[in-house]
Amino acid sequence: MSCKPILSILLFAASAQFTSPASAAGPEPITPIQPAQVRNPAMVELGKQLFFDPRLSKSGFISCNSCHNLSMGGTDNLRSSIGHNWQQGPINSPTVLNAKFNAAQFWDGRAADLKAQAGGPVANPKEMAFSHALAVEVLQSIPGYVAAFKQAFGNQKLGMEEVTQAIAAFEETLVTPDSRFDKWLKGDRRALTRKEQEGYRLFKESGCIACHNGPAVGGNSFQKMGLVAPYQTSNPAQGRADVTGKEADRFHFKVPTLRNVELTYPYFHDGGAATLAEAVDTMARIQLGRQFSADENAKVVAFLKTLTGKQPRLQLPVLPPSSEKTLRPQPFDHP
Amino acid sequence: MSCKPILSILLFAASAQFTSPASAAGPEPITPIQPAQVRNPAMVELGKQLFFDPRLSKSGFISCNSCHNLSMGGTDNLRSSIGHNWQQGPINSPTVLNAKFNAAQFWDGRAADLKAQAGGPVANPKEMAFSHALAVEVLQSIPGYVAAFKQAFGNQKLGMEEVTQAIAAFEETLVTPDSRFDKWLKGDRRALTRKEQEGYRLFKESGCIACHNGPAVGGNSFQKMGLVAPYQTSNPAQGRADVTGKEADRFHFKVPTLRNVELTYPYFHDGGAATLAEAVDTMARIQLGRQFSADENAKVVAFLKTLTGKQPRLQLPVLPPSSEKTLRPQPFDHP
Structure with missing residues (x-):
């Protein structure tokens, strides 16, 4: 000592x-916390939609906002989170508010930044239990997303790079001055x-x-x-x-x-x-x-x-509907 | 035939x-659908908070918005919903949008109106798996809610009657003109x-x-x-x-x-x-x-x-935090 x-x-x-x-x-x-600077509003808006979209999970039920609930300080207020099939998560969900100031993401710092973090839960079998390839396939099948990605990224391919970049751009605005x-x-x-x-x-x-x-x-x-x-x-x-x-x-x-x-x-x-x-x-x-x-x-x-700062004033996003081609969620192993 | x-x-x-x-x-x-008339803004705002608050469930994870997701047409876009402990719901979640026009609520019409419906899922062991008594106890322990109920209802007691009335008042505004x-x-x-x-x-x-x-x-x-x-x-x-x-x-x-x-x-x-x-x-x-x-x-x-009408423009509510007295959620039987 x-x-x-x-x-x-x-x-x-x-x-x-x-x-x-x-x-x-x-x-x-x-x-002091400085207010958010929005450089690319189209990308931030797209990132917000993705943050709230449970179609990035296998079940179609869990979104980023499920465990980083922006109504509740960017957390779920649970000891450890609930993942796919009600699995008990291994650790307490850290807040997404002001997360851009973190030197690294996750409790163990295994992600260097918000963009690197954003893809993790999507493919974690204990969390959203999906895969990056399937998440991208879902988004590519939704005309509203294809248009939104085009607006945010131009003619760049719609891939997981762009998905995580957009989510990170949204999360960078989640500051509480x-x-x-x-x-x-x-x-x-x-x-x-x-x-x-x-x-x-x-x-x-x-x-x-x-x-x-x-x-x-x-x-x-x-x-x-x-x-x-x-x-x-x-x-x-x-x-x-x-x-x-x-x-x-x-x-x-x-x-x-x-x-x-x-x-x-x-x-x-x-x-x-x-x-x-x-x-x-x-x-x-x-x-x-x-x-x-x-x-x-x-x-x-x-x-x-x-x-306790001013919480982000967010308009709830209206998500673009799935198309006939969109892979349907699989919440239950035996439907 | x-x-x-x-x-x-x-x-x-x-x-x-x-x-x-x-x-x-x-x-x-x-x-045509007529735009919503808000008679009691304090009650509607309170109802919105309750609609988004997962503390009305045993797990602290499921809110009205989980299955009647206002980002997704007031539904969960699943064949049948996911309830407490990932139980498979018995039926498809109907949309809450324009639900005030329904002659009765639920697919089988077992609730006469929105107010009668709102208490159902809270206490249904396959859905939010809580009880009315515990839900009210949680709300009474949260100073922000006590103040909001006072603003909406005056000195009336904070009970399940008031909870469902506020949720119904919010849902009545969910029209899509x-x-x-x-x-x-x-x-x-x-x-x-x-x-x-x-x-x-x-x-x-x-x-x-x-x-x-x-x-x-x-x-x-x-x-x-x-x-x-x-x-x-x-x-x-x-x-x-x-x-x-x-x-x-x-x-x-x-x-x-x-x-x-x-x-x-x-x-x-x-x-x-x-x-x-x-x-x-x-x-x-x-x-x-x-x-x-x-x-x-x-x-x-x-x-x-x-x-497809104009979806309600909703600011995501910021929920009042629990107090030290608030009953903690019980998402897992063995924590």
Whole structure:
């Protein structure tokens, strides 16, 4: 445990790149979320349709939005997700909100970016249980999609490259600016109560900020779950080691964003913490070797709730209908 | 089969009440859909949240919108729906679009109206698998819902009565005006092609109009599936007889609306017809004793596609988060 303070200092120093030198509140290790810039509206609109389209799954029932529900903070609010044939997913679904700030995607970082991530669940037999080839075949059979791809990509072939690029373009717009905390960062001193400000001070002084910093208040590093005390879980995920094969990476997970954390319960890679109070208590103990008092815990929780930003205002897409040629969904093995 | 023409004439006469005396196209047995009138916006907005909220299910995964997907014509486009624990539903999910025009709800009409229908799936162990008491307990534990109910209902108690009333108020707004056919009905002669107009003439002259009339082009009567020739299906549903217990009602089902039928595939109570061409062919044979030529079939299908109206423009609701007191979903029996 003696290495803990040094580690915290090192990590905190590493986070200096995220300070915001010009905010009225002074330089802070958390920076405001900027509103989305839409460069290609046709591609973003197409990506939104694909995000909501369950025809990218074998069953015709599961879409990206099923587990990254944009009505619920970009998550499903379940410990682990429900996949094809009601299979229990191996891990808690991370929020898609502000996911563009993540250094890598998935808890173990096995996808480099949003585009690389987007194809994963489609072909995962425990999630959407389809294949890239079949998903593309379905889309190519739907005249409305063929036209939308043409508008977004010109004469490029409609393939999985374009599908994931469009979904990623949509996901890049899923940012949540204008949280009360960001208003405070920008100089509105009355945006936070005294209790919330004290919570933020505790968050920094206790070392939480060492890993949870930058615009997304996390998402930019991998850290060991259970740095100073072991984390007890029945979830078998090994985290980063599953990708690198290195023993040193065992139980290292991507630090999740704390933006909108009020909405993204339950917490941790195994969804093991049902409430923010529980999550804060556990993190303090196993990552920082610190026991927060009830009052301290409540202050940190109060601060965390100020990170809820303006949720994306999305018009529900109307999906183009299948044609007579479209492969029909196969929800049940024996229909 | 000899009774068929007489029956058609009788049914056609019965439909005279639906004629529109003042349309520029002359009196027609189909009348235009009127835009939604919102009387209580707070209640409609609350109903929309409830419609999209999977916390009304035991699993926390299934919402009204799962099977009545407003991105897909108010249906799930599956033969029969997927319920709790991936159970196969007994029947094809009817569209929620224009459902307010239905004389009764469900294929067998067992619910008198939208409000009576809305509570059904929540407590059905094959669908959302929850109970009314638990659903109400969940909502009462969510501060955002408590406030929204107060805004919509004043100091009335938050109970299942109010839940279903709000969902019904939202569903009443789910109408689809301004289809090309309605524009034609209102006098825009160029809104339909010659082929589509010929399809409409065939639709009337062949007798389809006898049951599919009124603003929703159906939904206003029960009819026997297989009037002149038996319908072959492995689906065990007995239709209206399951409600009345009368042998005479065996295999009588509510005539479905044909509004937006281009979007609501597959067709029939068992989802047995994958395409409109197949559905039209089967209906002509078993209800009217008539074999449409390929050309006739194509014309009727072309007409039916003109019934696709303007889909509701809905902003995706942002659901109020659960509190620490909220009962957590139970998607898996063994978590």
